[in-house]
Amino acid sequence: MKKLINDPRDVVPEMLEGLALANPGIALLDGTNVALRADARAYADSGRVAVISGGGAGHEPAHAGYVGPGMLTAAVSGDVFTSPATDTILAAIRAVAGPAGVLLVVKSYTGDRLNFGLAAELARAEGIAVELVLVADDVALAAGGEDNAGRRGIAGTVFVHKVAGAAAAAGASLAEVRREAEAAAGAVGTMGVALSPCTVPAAGQPGFELGEDEVELGLGIHGEAGVRRDKIAPIDSFVAELLDRIVAETGLTAGDRVALLVNNLGGTPTMELDIVLRGAVGHLTGRGLVLERAWRGSFLTALEMAGVSLSLLRVDDARLARLDAATSAPAWPTPVHGVVGTITVLPTPPAPGAADAGTPLTEPTPLSRVIEAVCTALIAAEPRLTELDRIVGDGDLGLSLTRGAEAVRRELPEYGGGSPAAVLRGLADTVRRALGGTSGPLYSVLLLRAAGVVARDTSAQGWREAAAAGARAVAELGGARVGDRTMLDALVPAGEALVGGASLAEAIDAAVAGTEQTATHSARRGRSSYLGDRAIGTVDPGAEAVVTWLRAIAAALDTEAEPT
Numbered sequence: 001m002k003k004l005i006n007d008p009r010d011v012v013p014e015m016l017e018g019l020a021l022a023n024p025g026i027a028l029l030d031g032t033n034v035a036l037r038a039d040a041r042a043y044a045d046s047g048r049v050a051v052i053s054g055g056g057a058g059h060e061p062a063h064a065g066y067v068g069p070g071m072l073t074a075a076v077s078g079d080v081f082t083s084p085a086t087d088t089i090l091a092a093i094r095a096v097a098g099p100a101g102v103l104l105v106v107k108s109y110t111g112d113r114l115n116f117g118l119a120a121e122l123a124r125a126e127g128i129a130v131e132l133v134l135v136a137d138d139v140a141l142a143a144g145g146e147d148n149a150g151r152r153g154i155a156g157t158v159f160v161h162k163v164a165g166a167a168a169a170a171g172a173s174l175a176e177v178r179r180e181a182e183a184a185a186g187a188v189g190t191m192g193v194a195l196s197p198c199t200v201p202a203a204g205q206p207g208f209e210l211g212e213d214e215v216e217l218g219l220g221i222h223g224e225a226g227v228r229r230d231k232i233a234p235i236d237s238f239v240a241e242l243l244d245r246i247v248a249e250t251g252l253t254a255g256d257r258v259a260l261l262v263n264n265l266g267g268t269p270t271m272e273l274d275i276v277l278r279g280a281v282g283h284l285t286g287r288g289l290v291l292e293r294a295w296r297g298s299f300l301t302a303l304e305m306a307g308v309s310l311s312l313l314r315v316d317d318a319r320l321a322r323l324d325a326a327t328s329a330p331a332w333p334t335p336v337h338g339v340v341g342t343i344t345v346l347p348t349p350p351a352p353g354a355a356d357a358g359t360p361l362t363e364p365t366p367l368s369r370v371i372e373a374v375c376t377a378l379i380a381a382e383p384r385l386t387e388l389d390r391i392v393g394d395g396d397l398g399l400s401l402t403r404g405a406e407a408v409r410r411e412l413p414e415y416g417g418g419s420p421a422a423v424l425r426g427l428a429d430t431v432r433r434a435l436g437g438t439s440g441p442l443y444s445v446l447l448l449r450a451a452g453v454v455a456r457d458t459s460a461q462g463w464r465e466a467a468a469a470g471a472r473a474v475a476e477l478g479g480a481r482v483g484d485r486t487m488l489d490a491l492v493p494a495g496e497a498l499v500g501g502a503s504l505a506e507a508i509d510a511a512v513a514g515t516e517q518t519a520t521h522s523a524r525r526g527r528s529s530y531l532g533d534r535a536i537g538t539v540d541p542g543a544e545a546v547v548t549w550l551r552a553i554a555a556a557l558d559t560e561a562e563p564t
Contacts, residue, residue, distance in 0.1 A: 001204045008201040012057045012077055019064055020343045023330050026067050027344040029074075033057075033084065034092045035064035036074035038344045043073060044098025049168040049177045050074065052092055053105040053161055055112050056081040056436075058200070059221060061331035062158065062300040070327025071165035072105075080200050080303075081222045081394045082436040083111030086444075089119035093128060094349040101129030101174035105160055105181060107153025108136035111437040114477065118441050131174055133181040135160050137311065139189040139249035140218025140227045152220050155263040155300040156188035156311040159323075162332065166325035184319065189246040192309030193217045193238050194226070194265060198302050203386065203395040217241070221265075221302045222394050235272070239279040242310050247287065252314060254288025259313045259323060262296035267306035273297070276308050284312075292320055295333060361416030367423055368416045370556040375405035377552035378545070385548075388541035397541045400439050407434035420458055424451035439542075442474050442487065449473035467507075468495035482514070485521065487542035489514040494550060504557065508550045515543040 005011050012033050019035065020026050027038040037043055044050055053063045054076030063075035074092045078084035093102050102123070106116045113134065120130045137156030164181040172180070194216045197206035207223040210216060217238070219226035252258065262277045264270075273296045284291050292315055300309075315323070361368055378401045386398030407430050415426035428447035432440050450466035457465070471491040480486045482493070493510035502510070518540040 001199050001201070003199070003201055005201055008204075011201050012079060015057065015060065016064060016077065017343060019330070023068075024344070025069075025328060026064070026330075027346050029091060029095055030345050030348045032088050032091050032348060033077040034074055034088060034095070035067050035077070036092065036096055036346070037067060037069070038346075040073055040096045040346070043069075044096055044100075047098065047100050048171060049100045049174050050096040050098065050102045051105065051161070051164045051168050051177070052076065052089075052096065052102060053157070054078070054084055054089065054092075054116075055107055055109070056083055056222070058198075058303045059300050061298060063161075065331025066158065066161050066165075066329045068327055068329030068332075070169050070325055071161050071329040071332060073102075073165075073168075078111075078436040079396065079400075080202065082396050082400065083109065083115045083438070085433055085436050085440050086115045086118045086122070087433040089116055090122050091348055093119060093123045093130060094126075095346065097123070097128045097130075101131065103164055103168070103174060103177050103181060104130065104132040105157065105164055106132055106134050107157050108134045108151060109153065110478070112153075114438060114441040115436075129174055131178045133160065133164070133178060133185055135185045135188075137185070137188045137190040138218075138220070139246050140191050152224070154190045154192070154221050154311075155261060155309045156185075156190040156313065158263075158299045159188050159259070159261065159311065159313045160184045162325075162327070163319060163322040165327065165329075166322035169325065169327075180319075180322070184313065184322075187250065187314040187319075188311055189250040190261075190263075190309055190311040191218055191242045191245050192263070192265060192307055193242065194219050194302075194305055194307035195232070196267060196304075196306040197223055198266060198305040200303070200395055202399055203390055205390070207390065207395060215307075221300065223302065223305070235276055236279040236283075239276055239310070240283050243280060243283050243287075243312070246310065246312050247289075250312065250314065252289060252312065255290065257290045257292050257315050257320075258284065259293040259315050259320070260284065260291060260295070261299060261311035261313070262294070263300060263309045263311065264296075264298040265305040265307040265309060266298070266301035267304040268308055270296075273308065276310075280310060293323060297333065299331070359415060359418035359422065361413045365416070367420055368412060370553055371408065371412060371416070371423075371427070373552045373556035374549045375409050377548050377555075378402060378405040381545070381548045385541050385545055388538060388544060391538045393541065396437060397439065397545065400435050400437055401545055404431045404435040404439070404443070407431070419455075421451045421455035424448075424454060438478070442478055445473045445477045446470035446491075464498040468499045471495040483521070485518045485540045485543075487540070487546050489518050489540060490543035490546035490550075494546070504550075504554050508547065508554060511543075511547050511550055515539050515547050518543050 050073040052074045056078040058080040066072045073096045076084045076092045123130045135153035135157040136151035138152040141151045163184040167177045167180045197208045216226040277296045382398035382402045389397040411430045428444045432444035450470040453466040490511035493514040494507040497507040497510040
């Protein structure tokens, strides 16, 4: 792997610092990977709606490049191809929220939906008016499909950023901004073709392979499987296929007015983008569509992936005015003015109750020893979990769980001396902050629900019920069930076995059997769902992680008797 980086662990903050150095209108929120308008507080106090978007890094210039007057008020970045954690999103909401409220524009990926959705709920509980708009513009996948996690949000999201930002800047109410954003999200379709894979810096190798003469149509922006692989051919033929699919799925007919976005997936020369745009204009004209605007460039990428996506947005005079409205966001094709070379750092708003650190851990307890054993086991399992997730996902699970385990080790002394329920609640807070992607909210809700049970009953049966309750909470929040190739395939059998009176060793056997079963079928949830049958033969890494920490608990307890 050859990349122009320093330490792979620092790529996101260093990238954001570079953006802020070149753009004095963008500030960084202290201690987070959040870019926001340097005048965000004054903007919020002016009575205008704040617009926030974000997601995993690796899609630059999205999303931080669209921060500026007329577009986004703030952008939240996770690690590469990993959803930002709930607490980071919540910090961004607090930093920009004013009387008019906040709109979240969210791409339809599982981790983004979970983390942004939970952050919105937490913000509403604090009295902040928050609305959320999902963008699922990827027409390569069937809407509401049963065999995968559904349509993804890809480059058409940039159109939604522009419409929502312009509406907010014009003084529209939160309800009006949401309506315009939802209407734009429903009027845009996108589909792409890739010529090469991409490499996540921390993984060090491509997420998939394409032959020298192969292309993949309809793939996702993290390298998720597309709808078809084909041989390379003149680009006009692929442009026609992509546009015909978009036109059909969005219901466009001759005479309709549209805006076109020709998006570089990351490694495509400008020369080739212009050739694609040329072919797109000719094809749309031939279909009788009225092309009102056309842009080409890097709008929402997938690292260095070579390829292109095409987005069509149905427009009328009002929506066209939103697209034409002035913005100084650096990634939208407008000049950037101002003094460069300095970074404005704004303080991170404190979380309510953050001063309460819990009961410090003065000496090891049985529970703290179990927690330490789990952390050690997850860190040791990182290479295997990373490799499994590289095969069937995006390769970040092992690294994410290691990051969470290290955070638990740092923070456990602050609250590890409390009651078992308080310790579990402290763990839930830690993993929610430390884990990005899907794992953070799922493990957080597992621990929160278990804490609620243990608060009432710390007996052996109480711990058994807590395990089962945690599994139910994961299923409720994630919308998955046993058989979907998720952590539930190990967690639910183990919980059911414990509630039924089985020993911990027997519960682990049930979890192992459930995990092994995941290798026999394709996924219906998460990023593995886009692989179809290609996931068969590899166990689900999330389920494997559950087995790992269950075995660590058993080893720490050094018994096959009931948990204590």
